[in-house]
Amino acid sequence: MPVSRILGVALFALAMTSSAMESALAASPAELRGRAFAQTNCSRCHSIDRHTPSPLAIAPPFRTLHKKYPLDTLAEAFAEGIDTGHPTMPMFTLEPDQINDLLSFLKSLK
Incomplete structure (x- = not known):
């Protein structure tokens, strides 16, 4: 592999790492706790990032939830308990x- 190609790949990887680090640094404490909650409780079925498909095809990616449900509606659903999610989704209240x-x-x- 030519040196220029290796250098290009290395620079791209560095840029991606820097971008991810900036996002993490810019995140509020509440956002970080929310991500940790989603990782622990939701990521087995739902995609919780901006790019990957959900591990369970019928579980919508989190990045699309606001298109189907206004966030204030989600807040109410989280408080009352969600039981109308995908068929394999457990009932829970936050x-x-x-x-x-x-x-x-x-x-x-x-």
């Missing part, structure tokens, strides 16, 4: 601080 954190994370995906 605490107010968890709702705030998860909504902060979802807003960051728009």
